Amino acid sequence: MSIALQTQGLGATLAGRRVLHQIDLCIAAKRWTCVLGPNGAGKTSLLKALAGLLPHTGQVLWQGQALSTLTRQQRALQLSWLGQGEASTPDLRVWDVAMLGRLPHQTWLDGPSAQDQAMVEAALKATHAWDWRERPLGELSGGERQRVLLARALAGNAPLMLMDEPLTNLDPPHQVDWLEQVHCLLAQGTTVVSVLHEIGMALHADDIVVMHEGQVVHHGAAGDAATHAAIESVFAHRIRIHALKGQWVVLPRV
Template sequence: MKARQLNVYRGPCAILSDLNIDIPQGKWTSVIGPNGAGKSSLLQAMAGLLKWDGSITIDEVPLSAFTPKDLAKKIAWLDQGSNNSEEFDDSLSAYDTVMLGRIPHQGWLHLPSNADHISVERALQQTDAWHLRHRPLQQLSGGERQRVLLARLLAVDSDILLMDEPLANLDPPHQSDFLKWQNDLLTQGKTLVTVLHEIQFALRADHLVMLSKGKLHFQGSNQDPRTHQALIELFDGRIHLEKLGDDWVALPK
């Protein structure tokens, strides 16, 4: 996935301007930056949810060339605000919520197929939410809801997964589970893009995209010393990086 001379708008205002970004296929990219840098806006534009101009392509095909249904199959999207229980009907169960992820694969007014039910069960099992399947979404805790919404994302079975704050409300064991199924998805050739405030997790991604004040600050490999220096500069020298085993961690300075 590539963006060239990308400008993203909320109403008449340009939130992001003149971005040239490469999202490596089959890799994990983390988008990071200070509050208000435009991270969520970038993902929403890539999902086709915000007004933008310039160029966004998938495998050299313009985003505008995809039908809405084909784009919904190609890209799965987890919104930062999706965990707000007020957005969901009182009676919507966790199972039915995840089944919504299968809509792009269904025909008009078609009932869910056996393959749809298999995908939903697999996704709920993967996010440790199968035991919640009959419970109304509004009765779940924030962390339980997040696991259900992650299952909905997985049920789409798309090539590209865009995730805005996927670790929100997850406890440490389920954060660890998240990293495990991220690796499973990568072995399947999926392309993952996450917005994360947890820099220690963002640094585990293969590729980092850094935004600052609506501009591209830097992009590069997580192992490149230039990436590390750019990350320190992004946060005004208020963090430093340390190697812990095979991973890098960011600590307050």
Template sequence: MTLPAAKNIAVGAQSAGTSIGNHPVLGPLALVLPAGRWTAIVGPNGAGKSTLLRVLAGLLHTQGPVTLAGWPLGQWPARERARQLAWLGQTEAGAEDLRAYDVALLGRLPHRAWLAPPSAADHAATRAALEATQVWPLRDRRLGALSGGERQRVLLARLLAVQAPIWLMDEPLAHLDPPHQADWLGVVRAHVAAGGTVVSVLHELGMALQADDLLIVKDGAIAHHGACASADTHRALQAAFDERVSVHQVGDQWVALPEATPRPPARAR
């Protein structure tokens, strides 16, 4: 069974709070993220960014409903849910002995019957994903033998191979050098231009400001949610980092620059 997607809604959460064990990690949520847009989640270390993304992915229990395309996650058949939402976690472990090709091929599992071999369409999607992330030449190497950046691109290829309309990514730029960060940006923009949705946790504020919308998290709460080009968003971003960053326009892009802590005046000798 395939549930009809609600128009213009990707994921959302209505929650009274989220805890890990007895430790509260997120406060109340009333969040709806639109389809067909790229939302970047940013905030100081320990603010709750990754926790929020895990809640939206259904990987962490919260006190209230989480929705996918307007429907509660629990109403989605598991296979169809896996086809709708692709996940890339932070510093994922495992599968070290698998070839890069086989790791990316795992993204096709939601499209295969139980114990069925990969189809021609599965192999075509896997190759396209590895080529899009520029790791096709590494397809026969074990994941554990790759560099951090190469490994990250293989894991990104696994996400692409799912061919899901919604991507949730936690720190997808980890270990990537600037050229490959630019390649990632191109992949994201192409997906959104084709009607897809991206939600990504990012530490790189300059890259986050390339998104459509910014979701700012601080102290376990959503401090601001707005367009990246908005002056209100820029002020909220600076406030979230205690005025230690400033936002500037360079050409047609917004950049965030660190602000040094003022030095105390030198004491007279």
């Protein structure tokens, strides 16, 4: 199994509070890994550390190379990032926001190439945002903006995509669209790591990392009974995971 991301003794502190505790983790390449856990478990902190956006102790390795040795340009070509509640200039056109995802592929002197334009068009159409391409971002609803920001991430066409709460503000049909886009990325050989609150959606992933109080308490296949038990445990056994017509569903514990 090829490893896309690896951490060794990863730790991090925010506002004087330890949020990650000596995490050793290997994330498989060309698979979808979802990070689950209750609020405050350290999920977003882990994702930001993997992206190099959060100061940390220990090491993060991308395909065996220390993150600290990569230039900003190299990171941008390797990684597409979709953060939680990202701000963006409301006056920017939707097209220009999505084109930001292509900046790592451009030089200072050259404008967008034909390939850049084709990638942005494909990303906007994949997220059903093409019809808004001339509208300012500030005119869009929260869910519509989220789809544009997803298009920006897709346009980057990086081999690694990290997404923190990508389903925020998306209605159920567009959540299903997102799931289809993830499967398309996997078919292209992209490694996807996401943080989700929607446990039922997360169970469609290949692998699940379960976190609690800044630690990884379990890492395994999404369909394994041990993974389900770990998820139920960190949510204080208030839920149960049940098979229904070939799908895993999340039900309240009664």
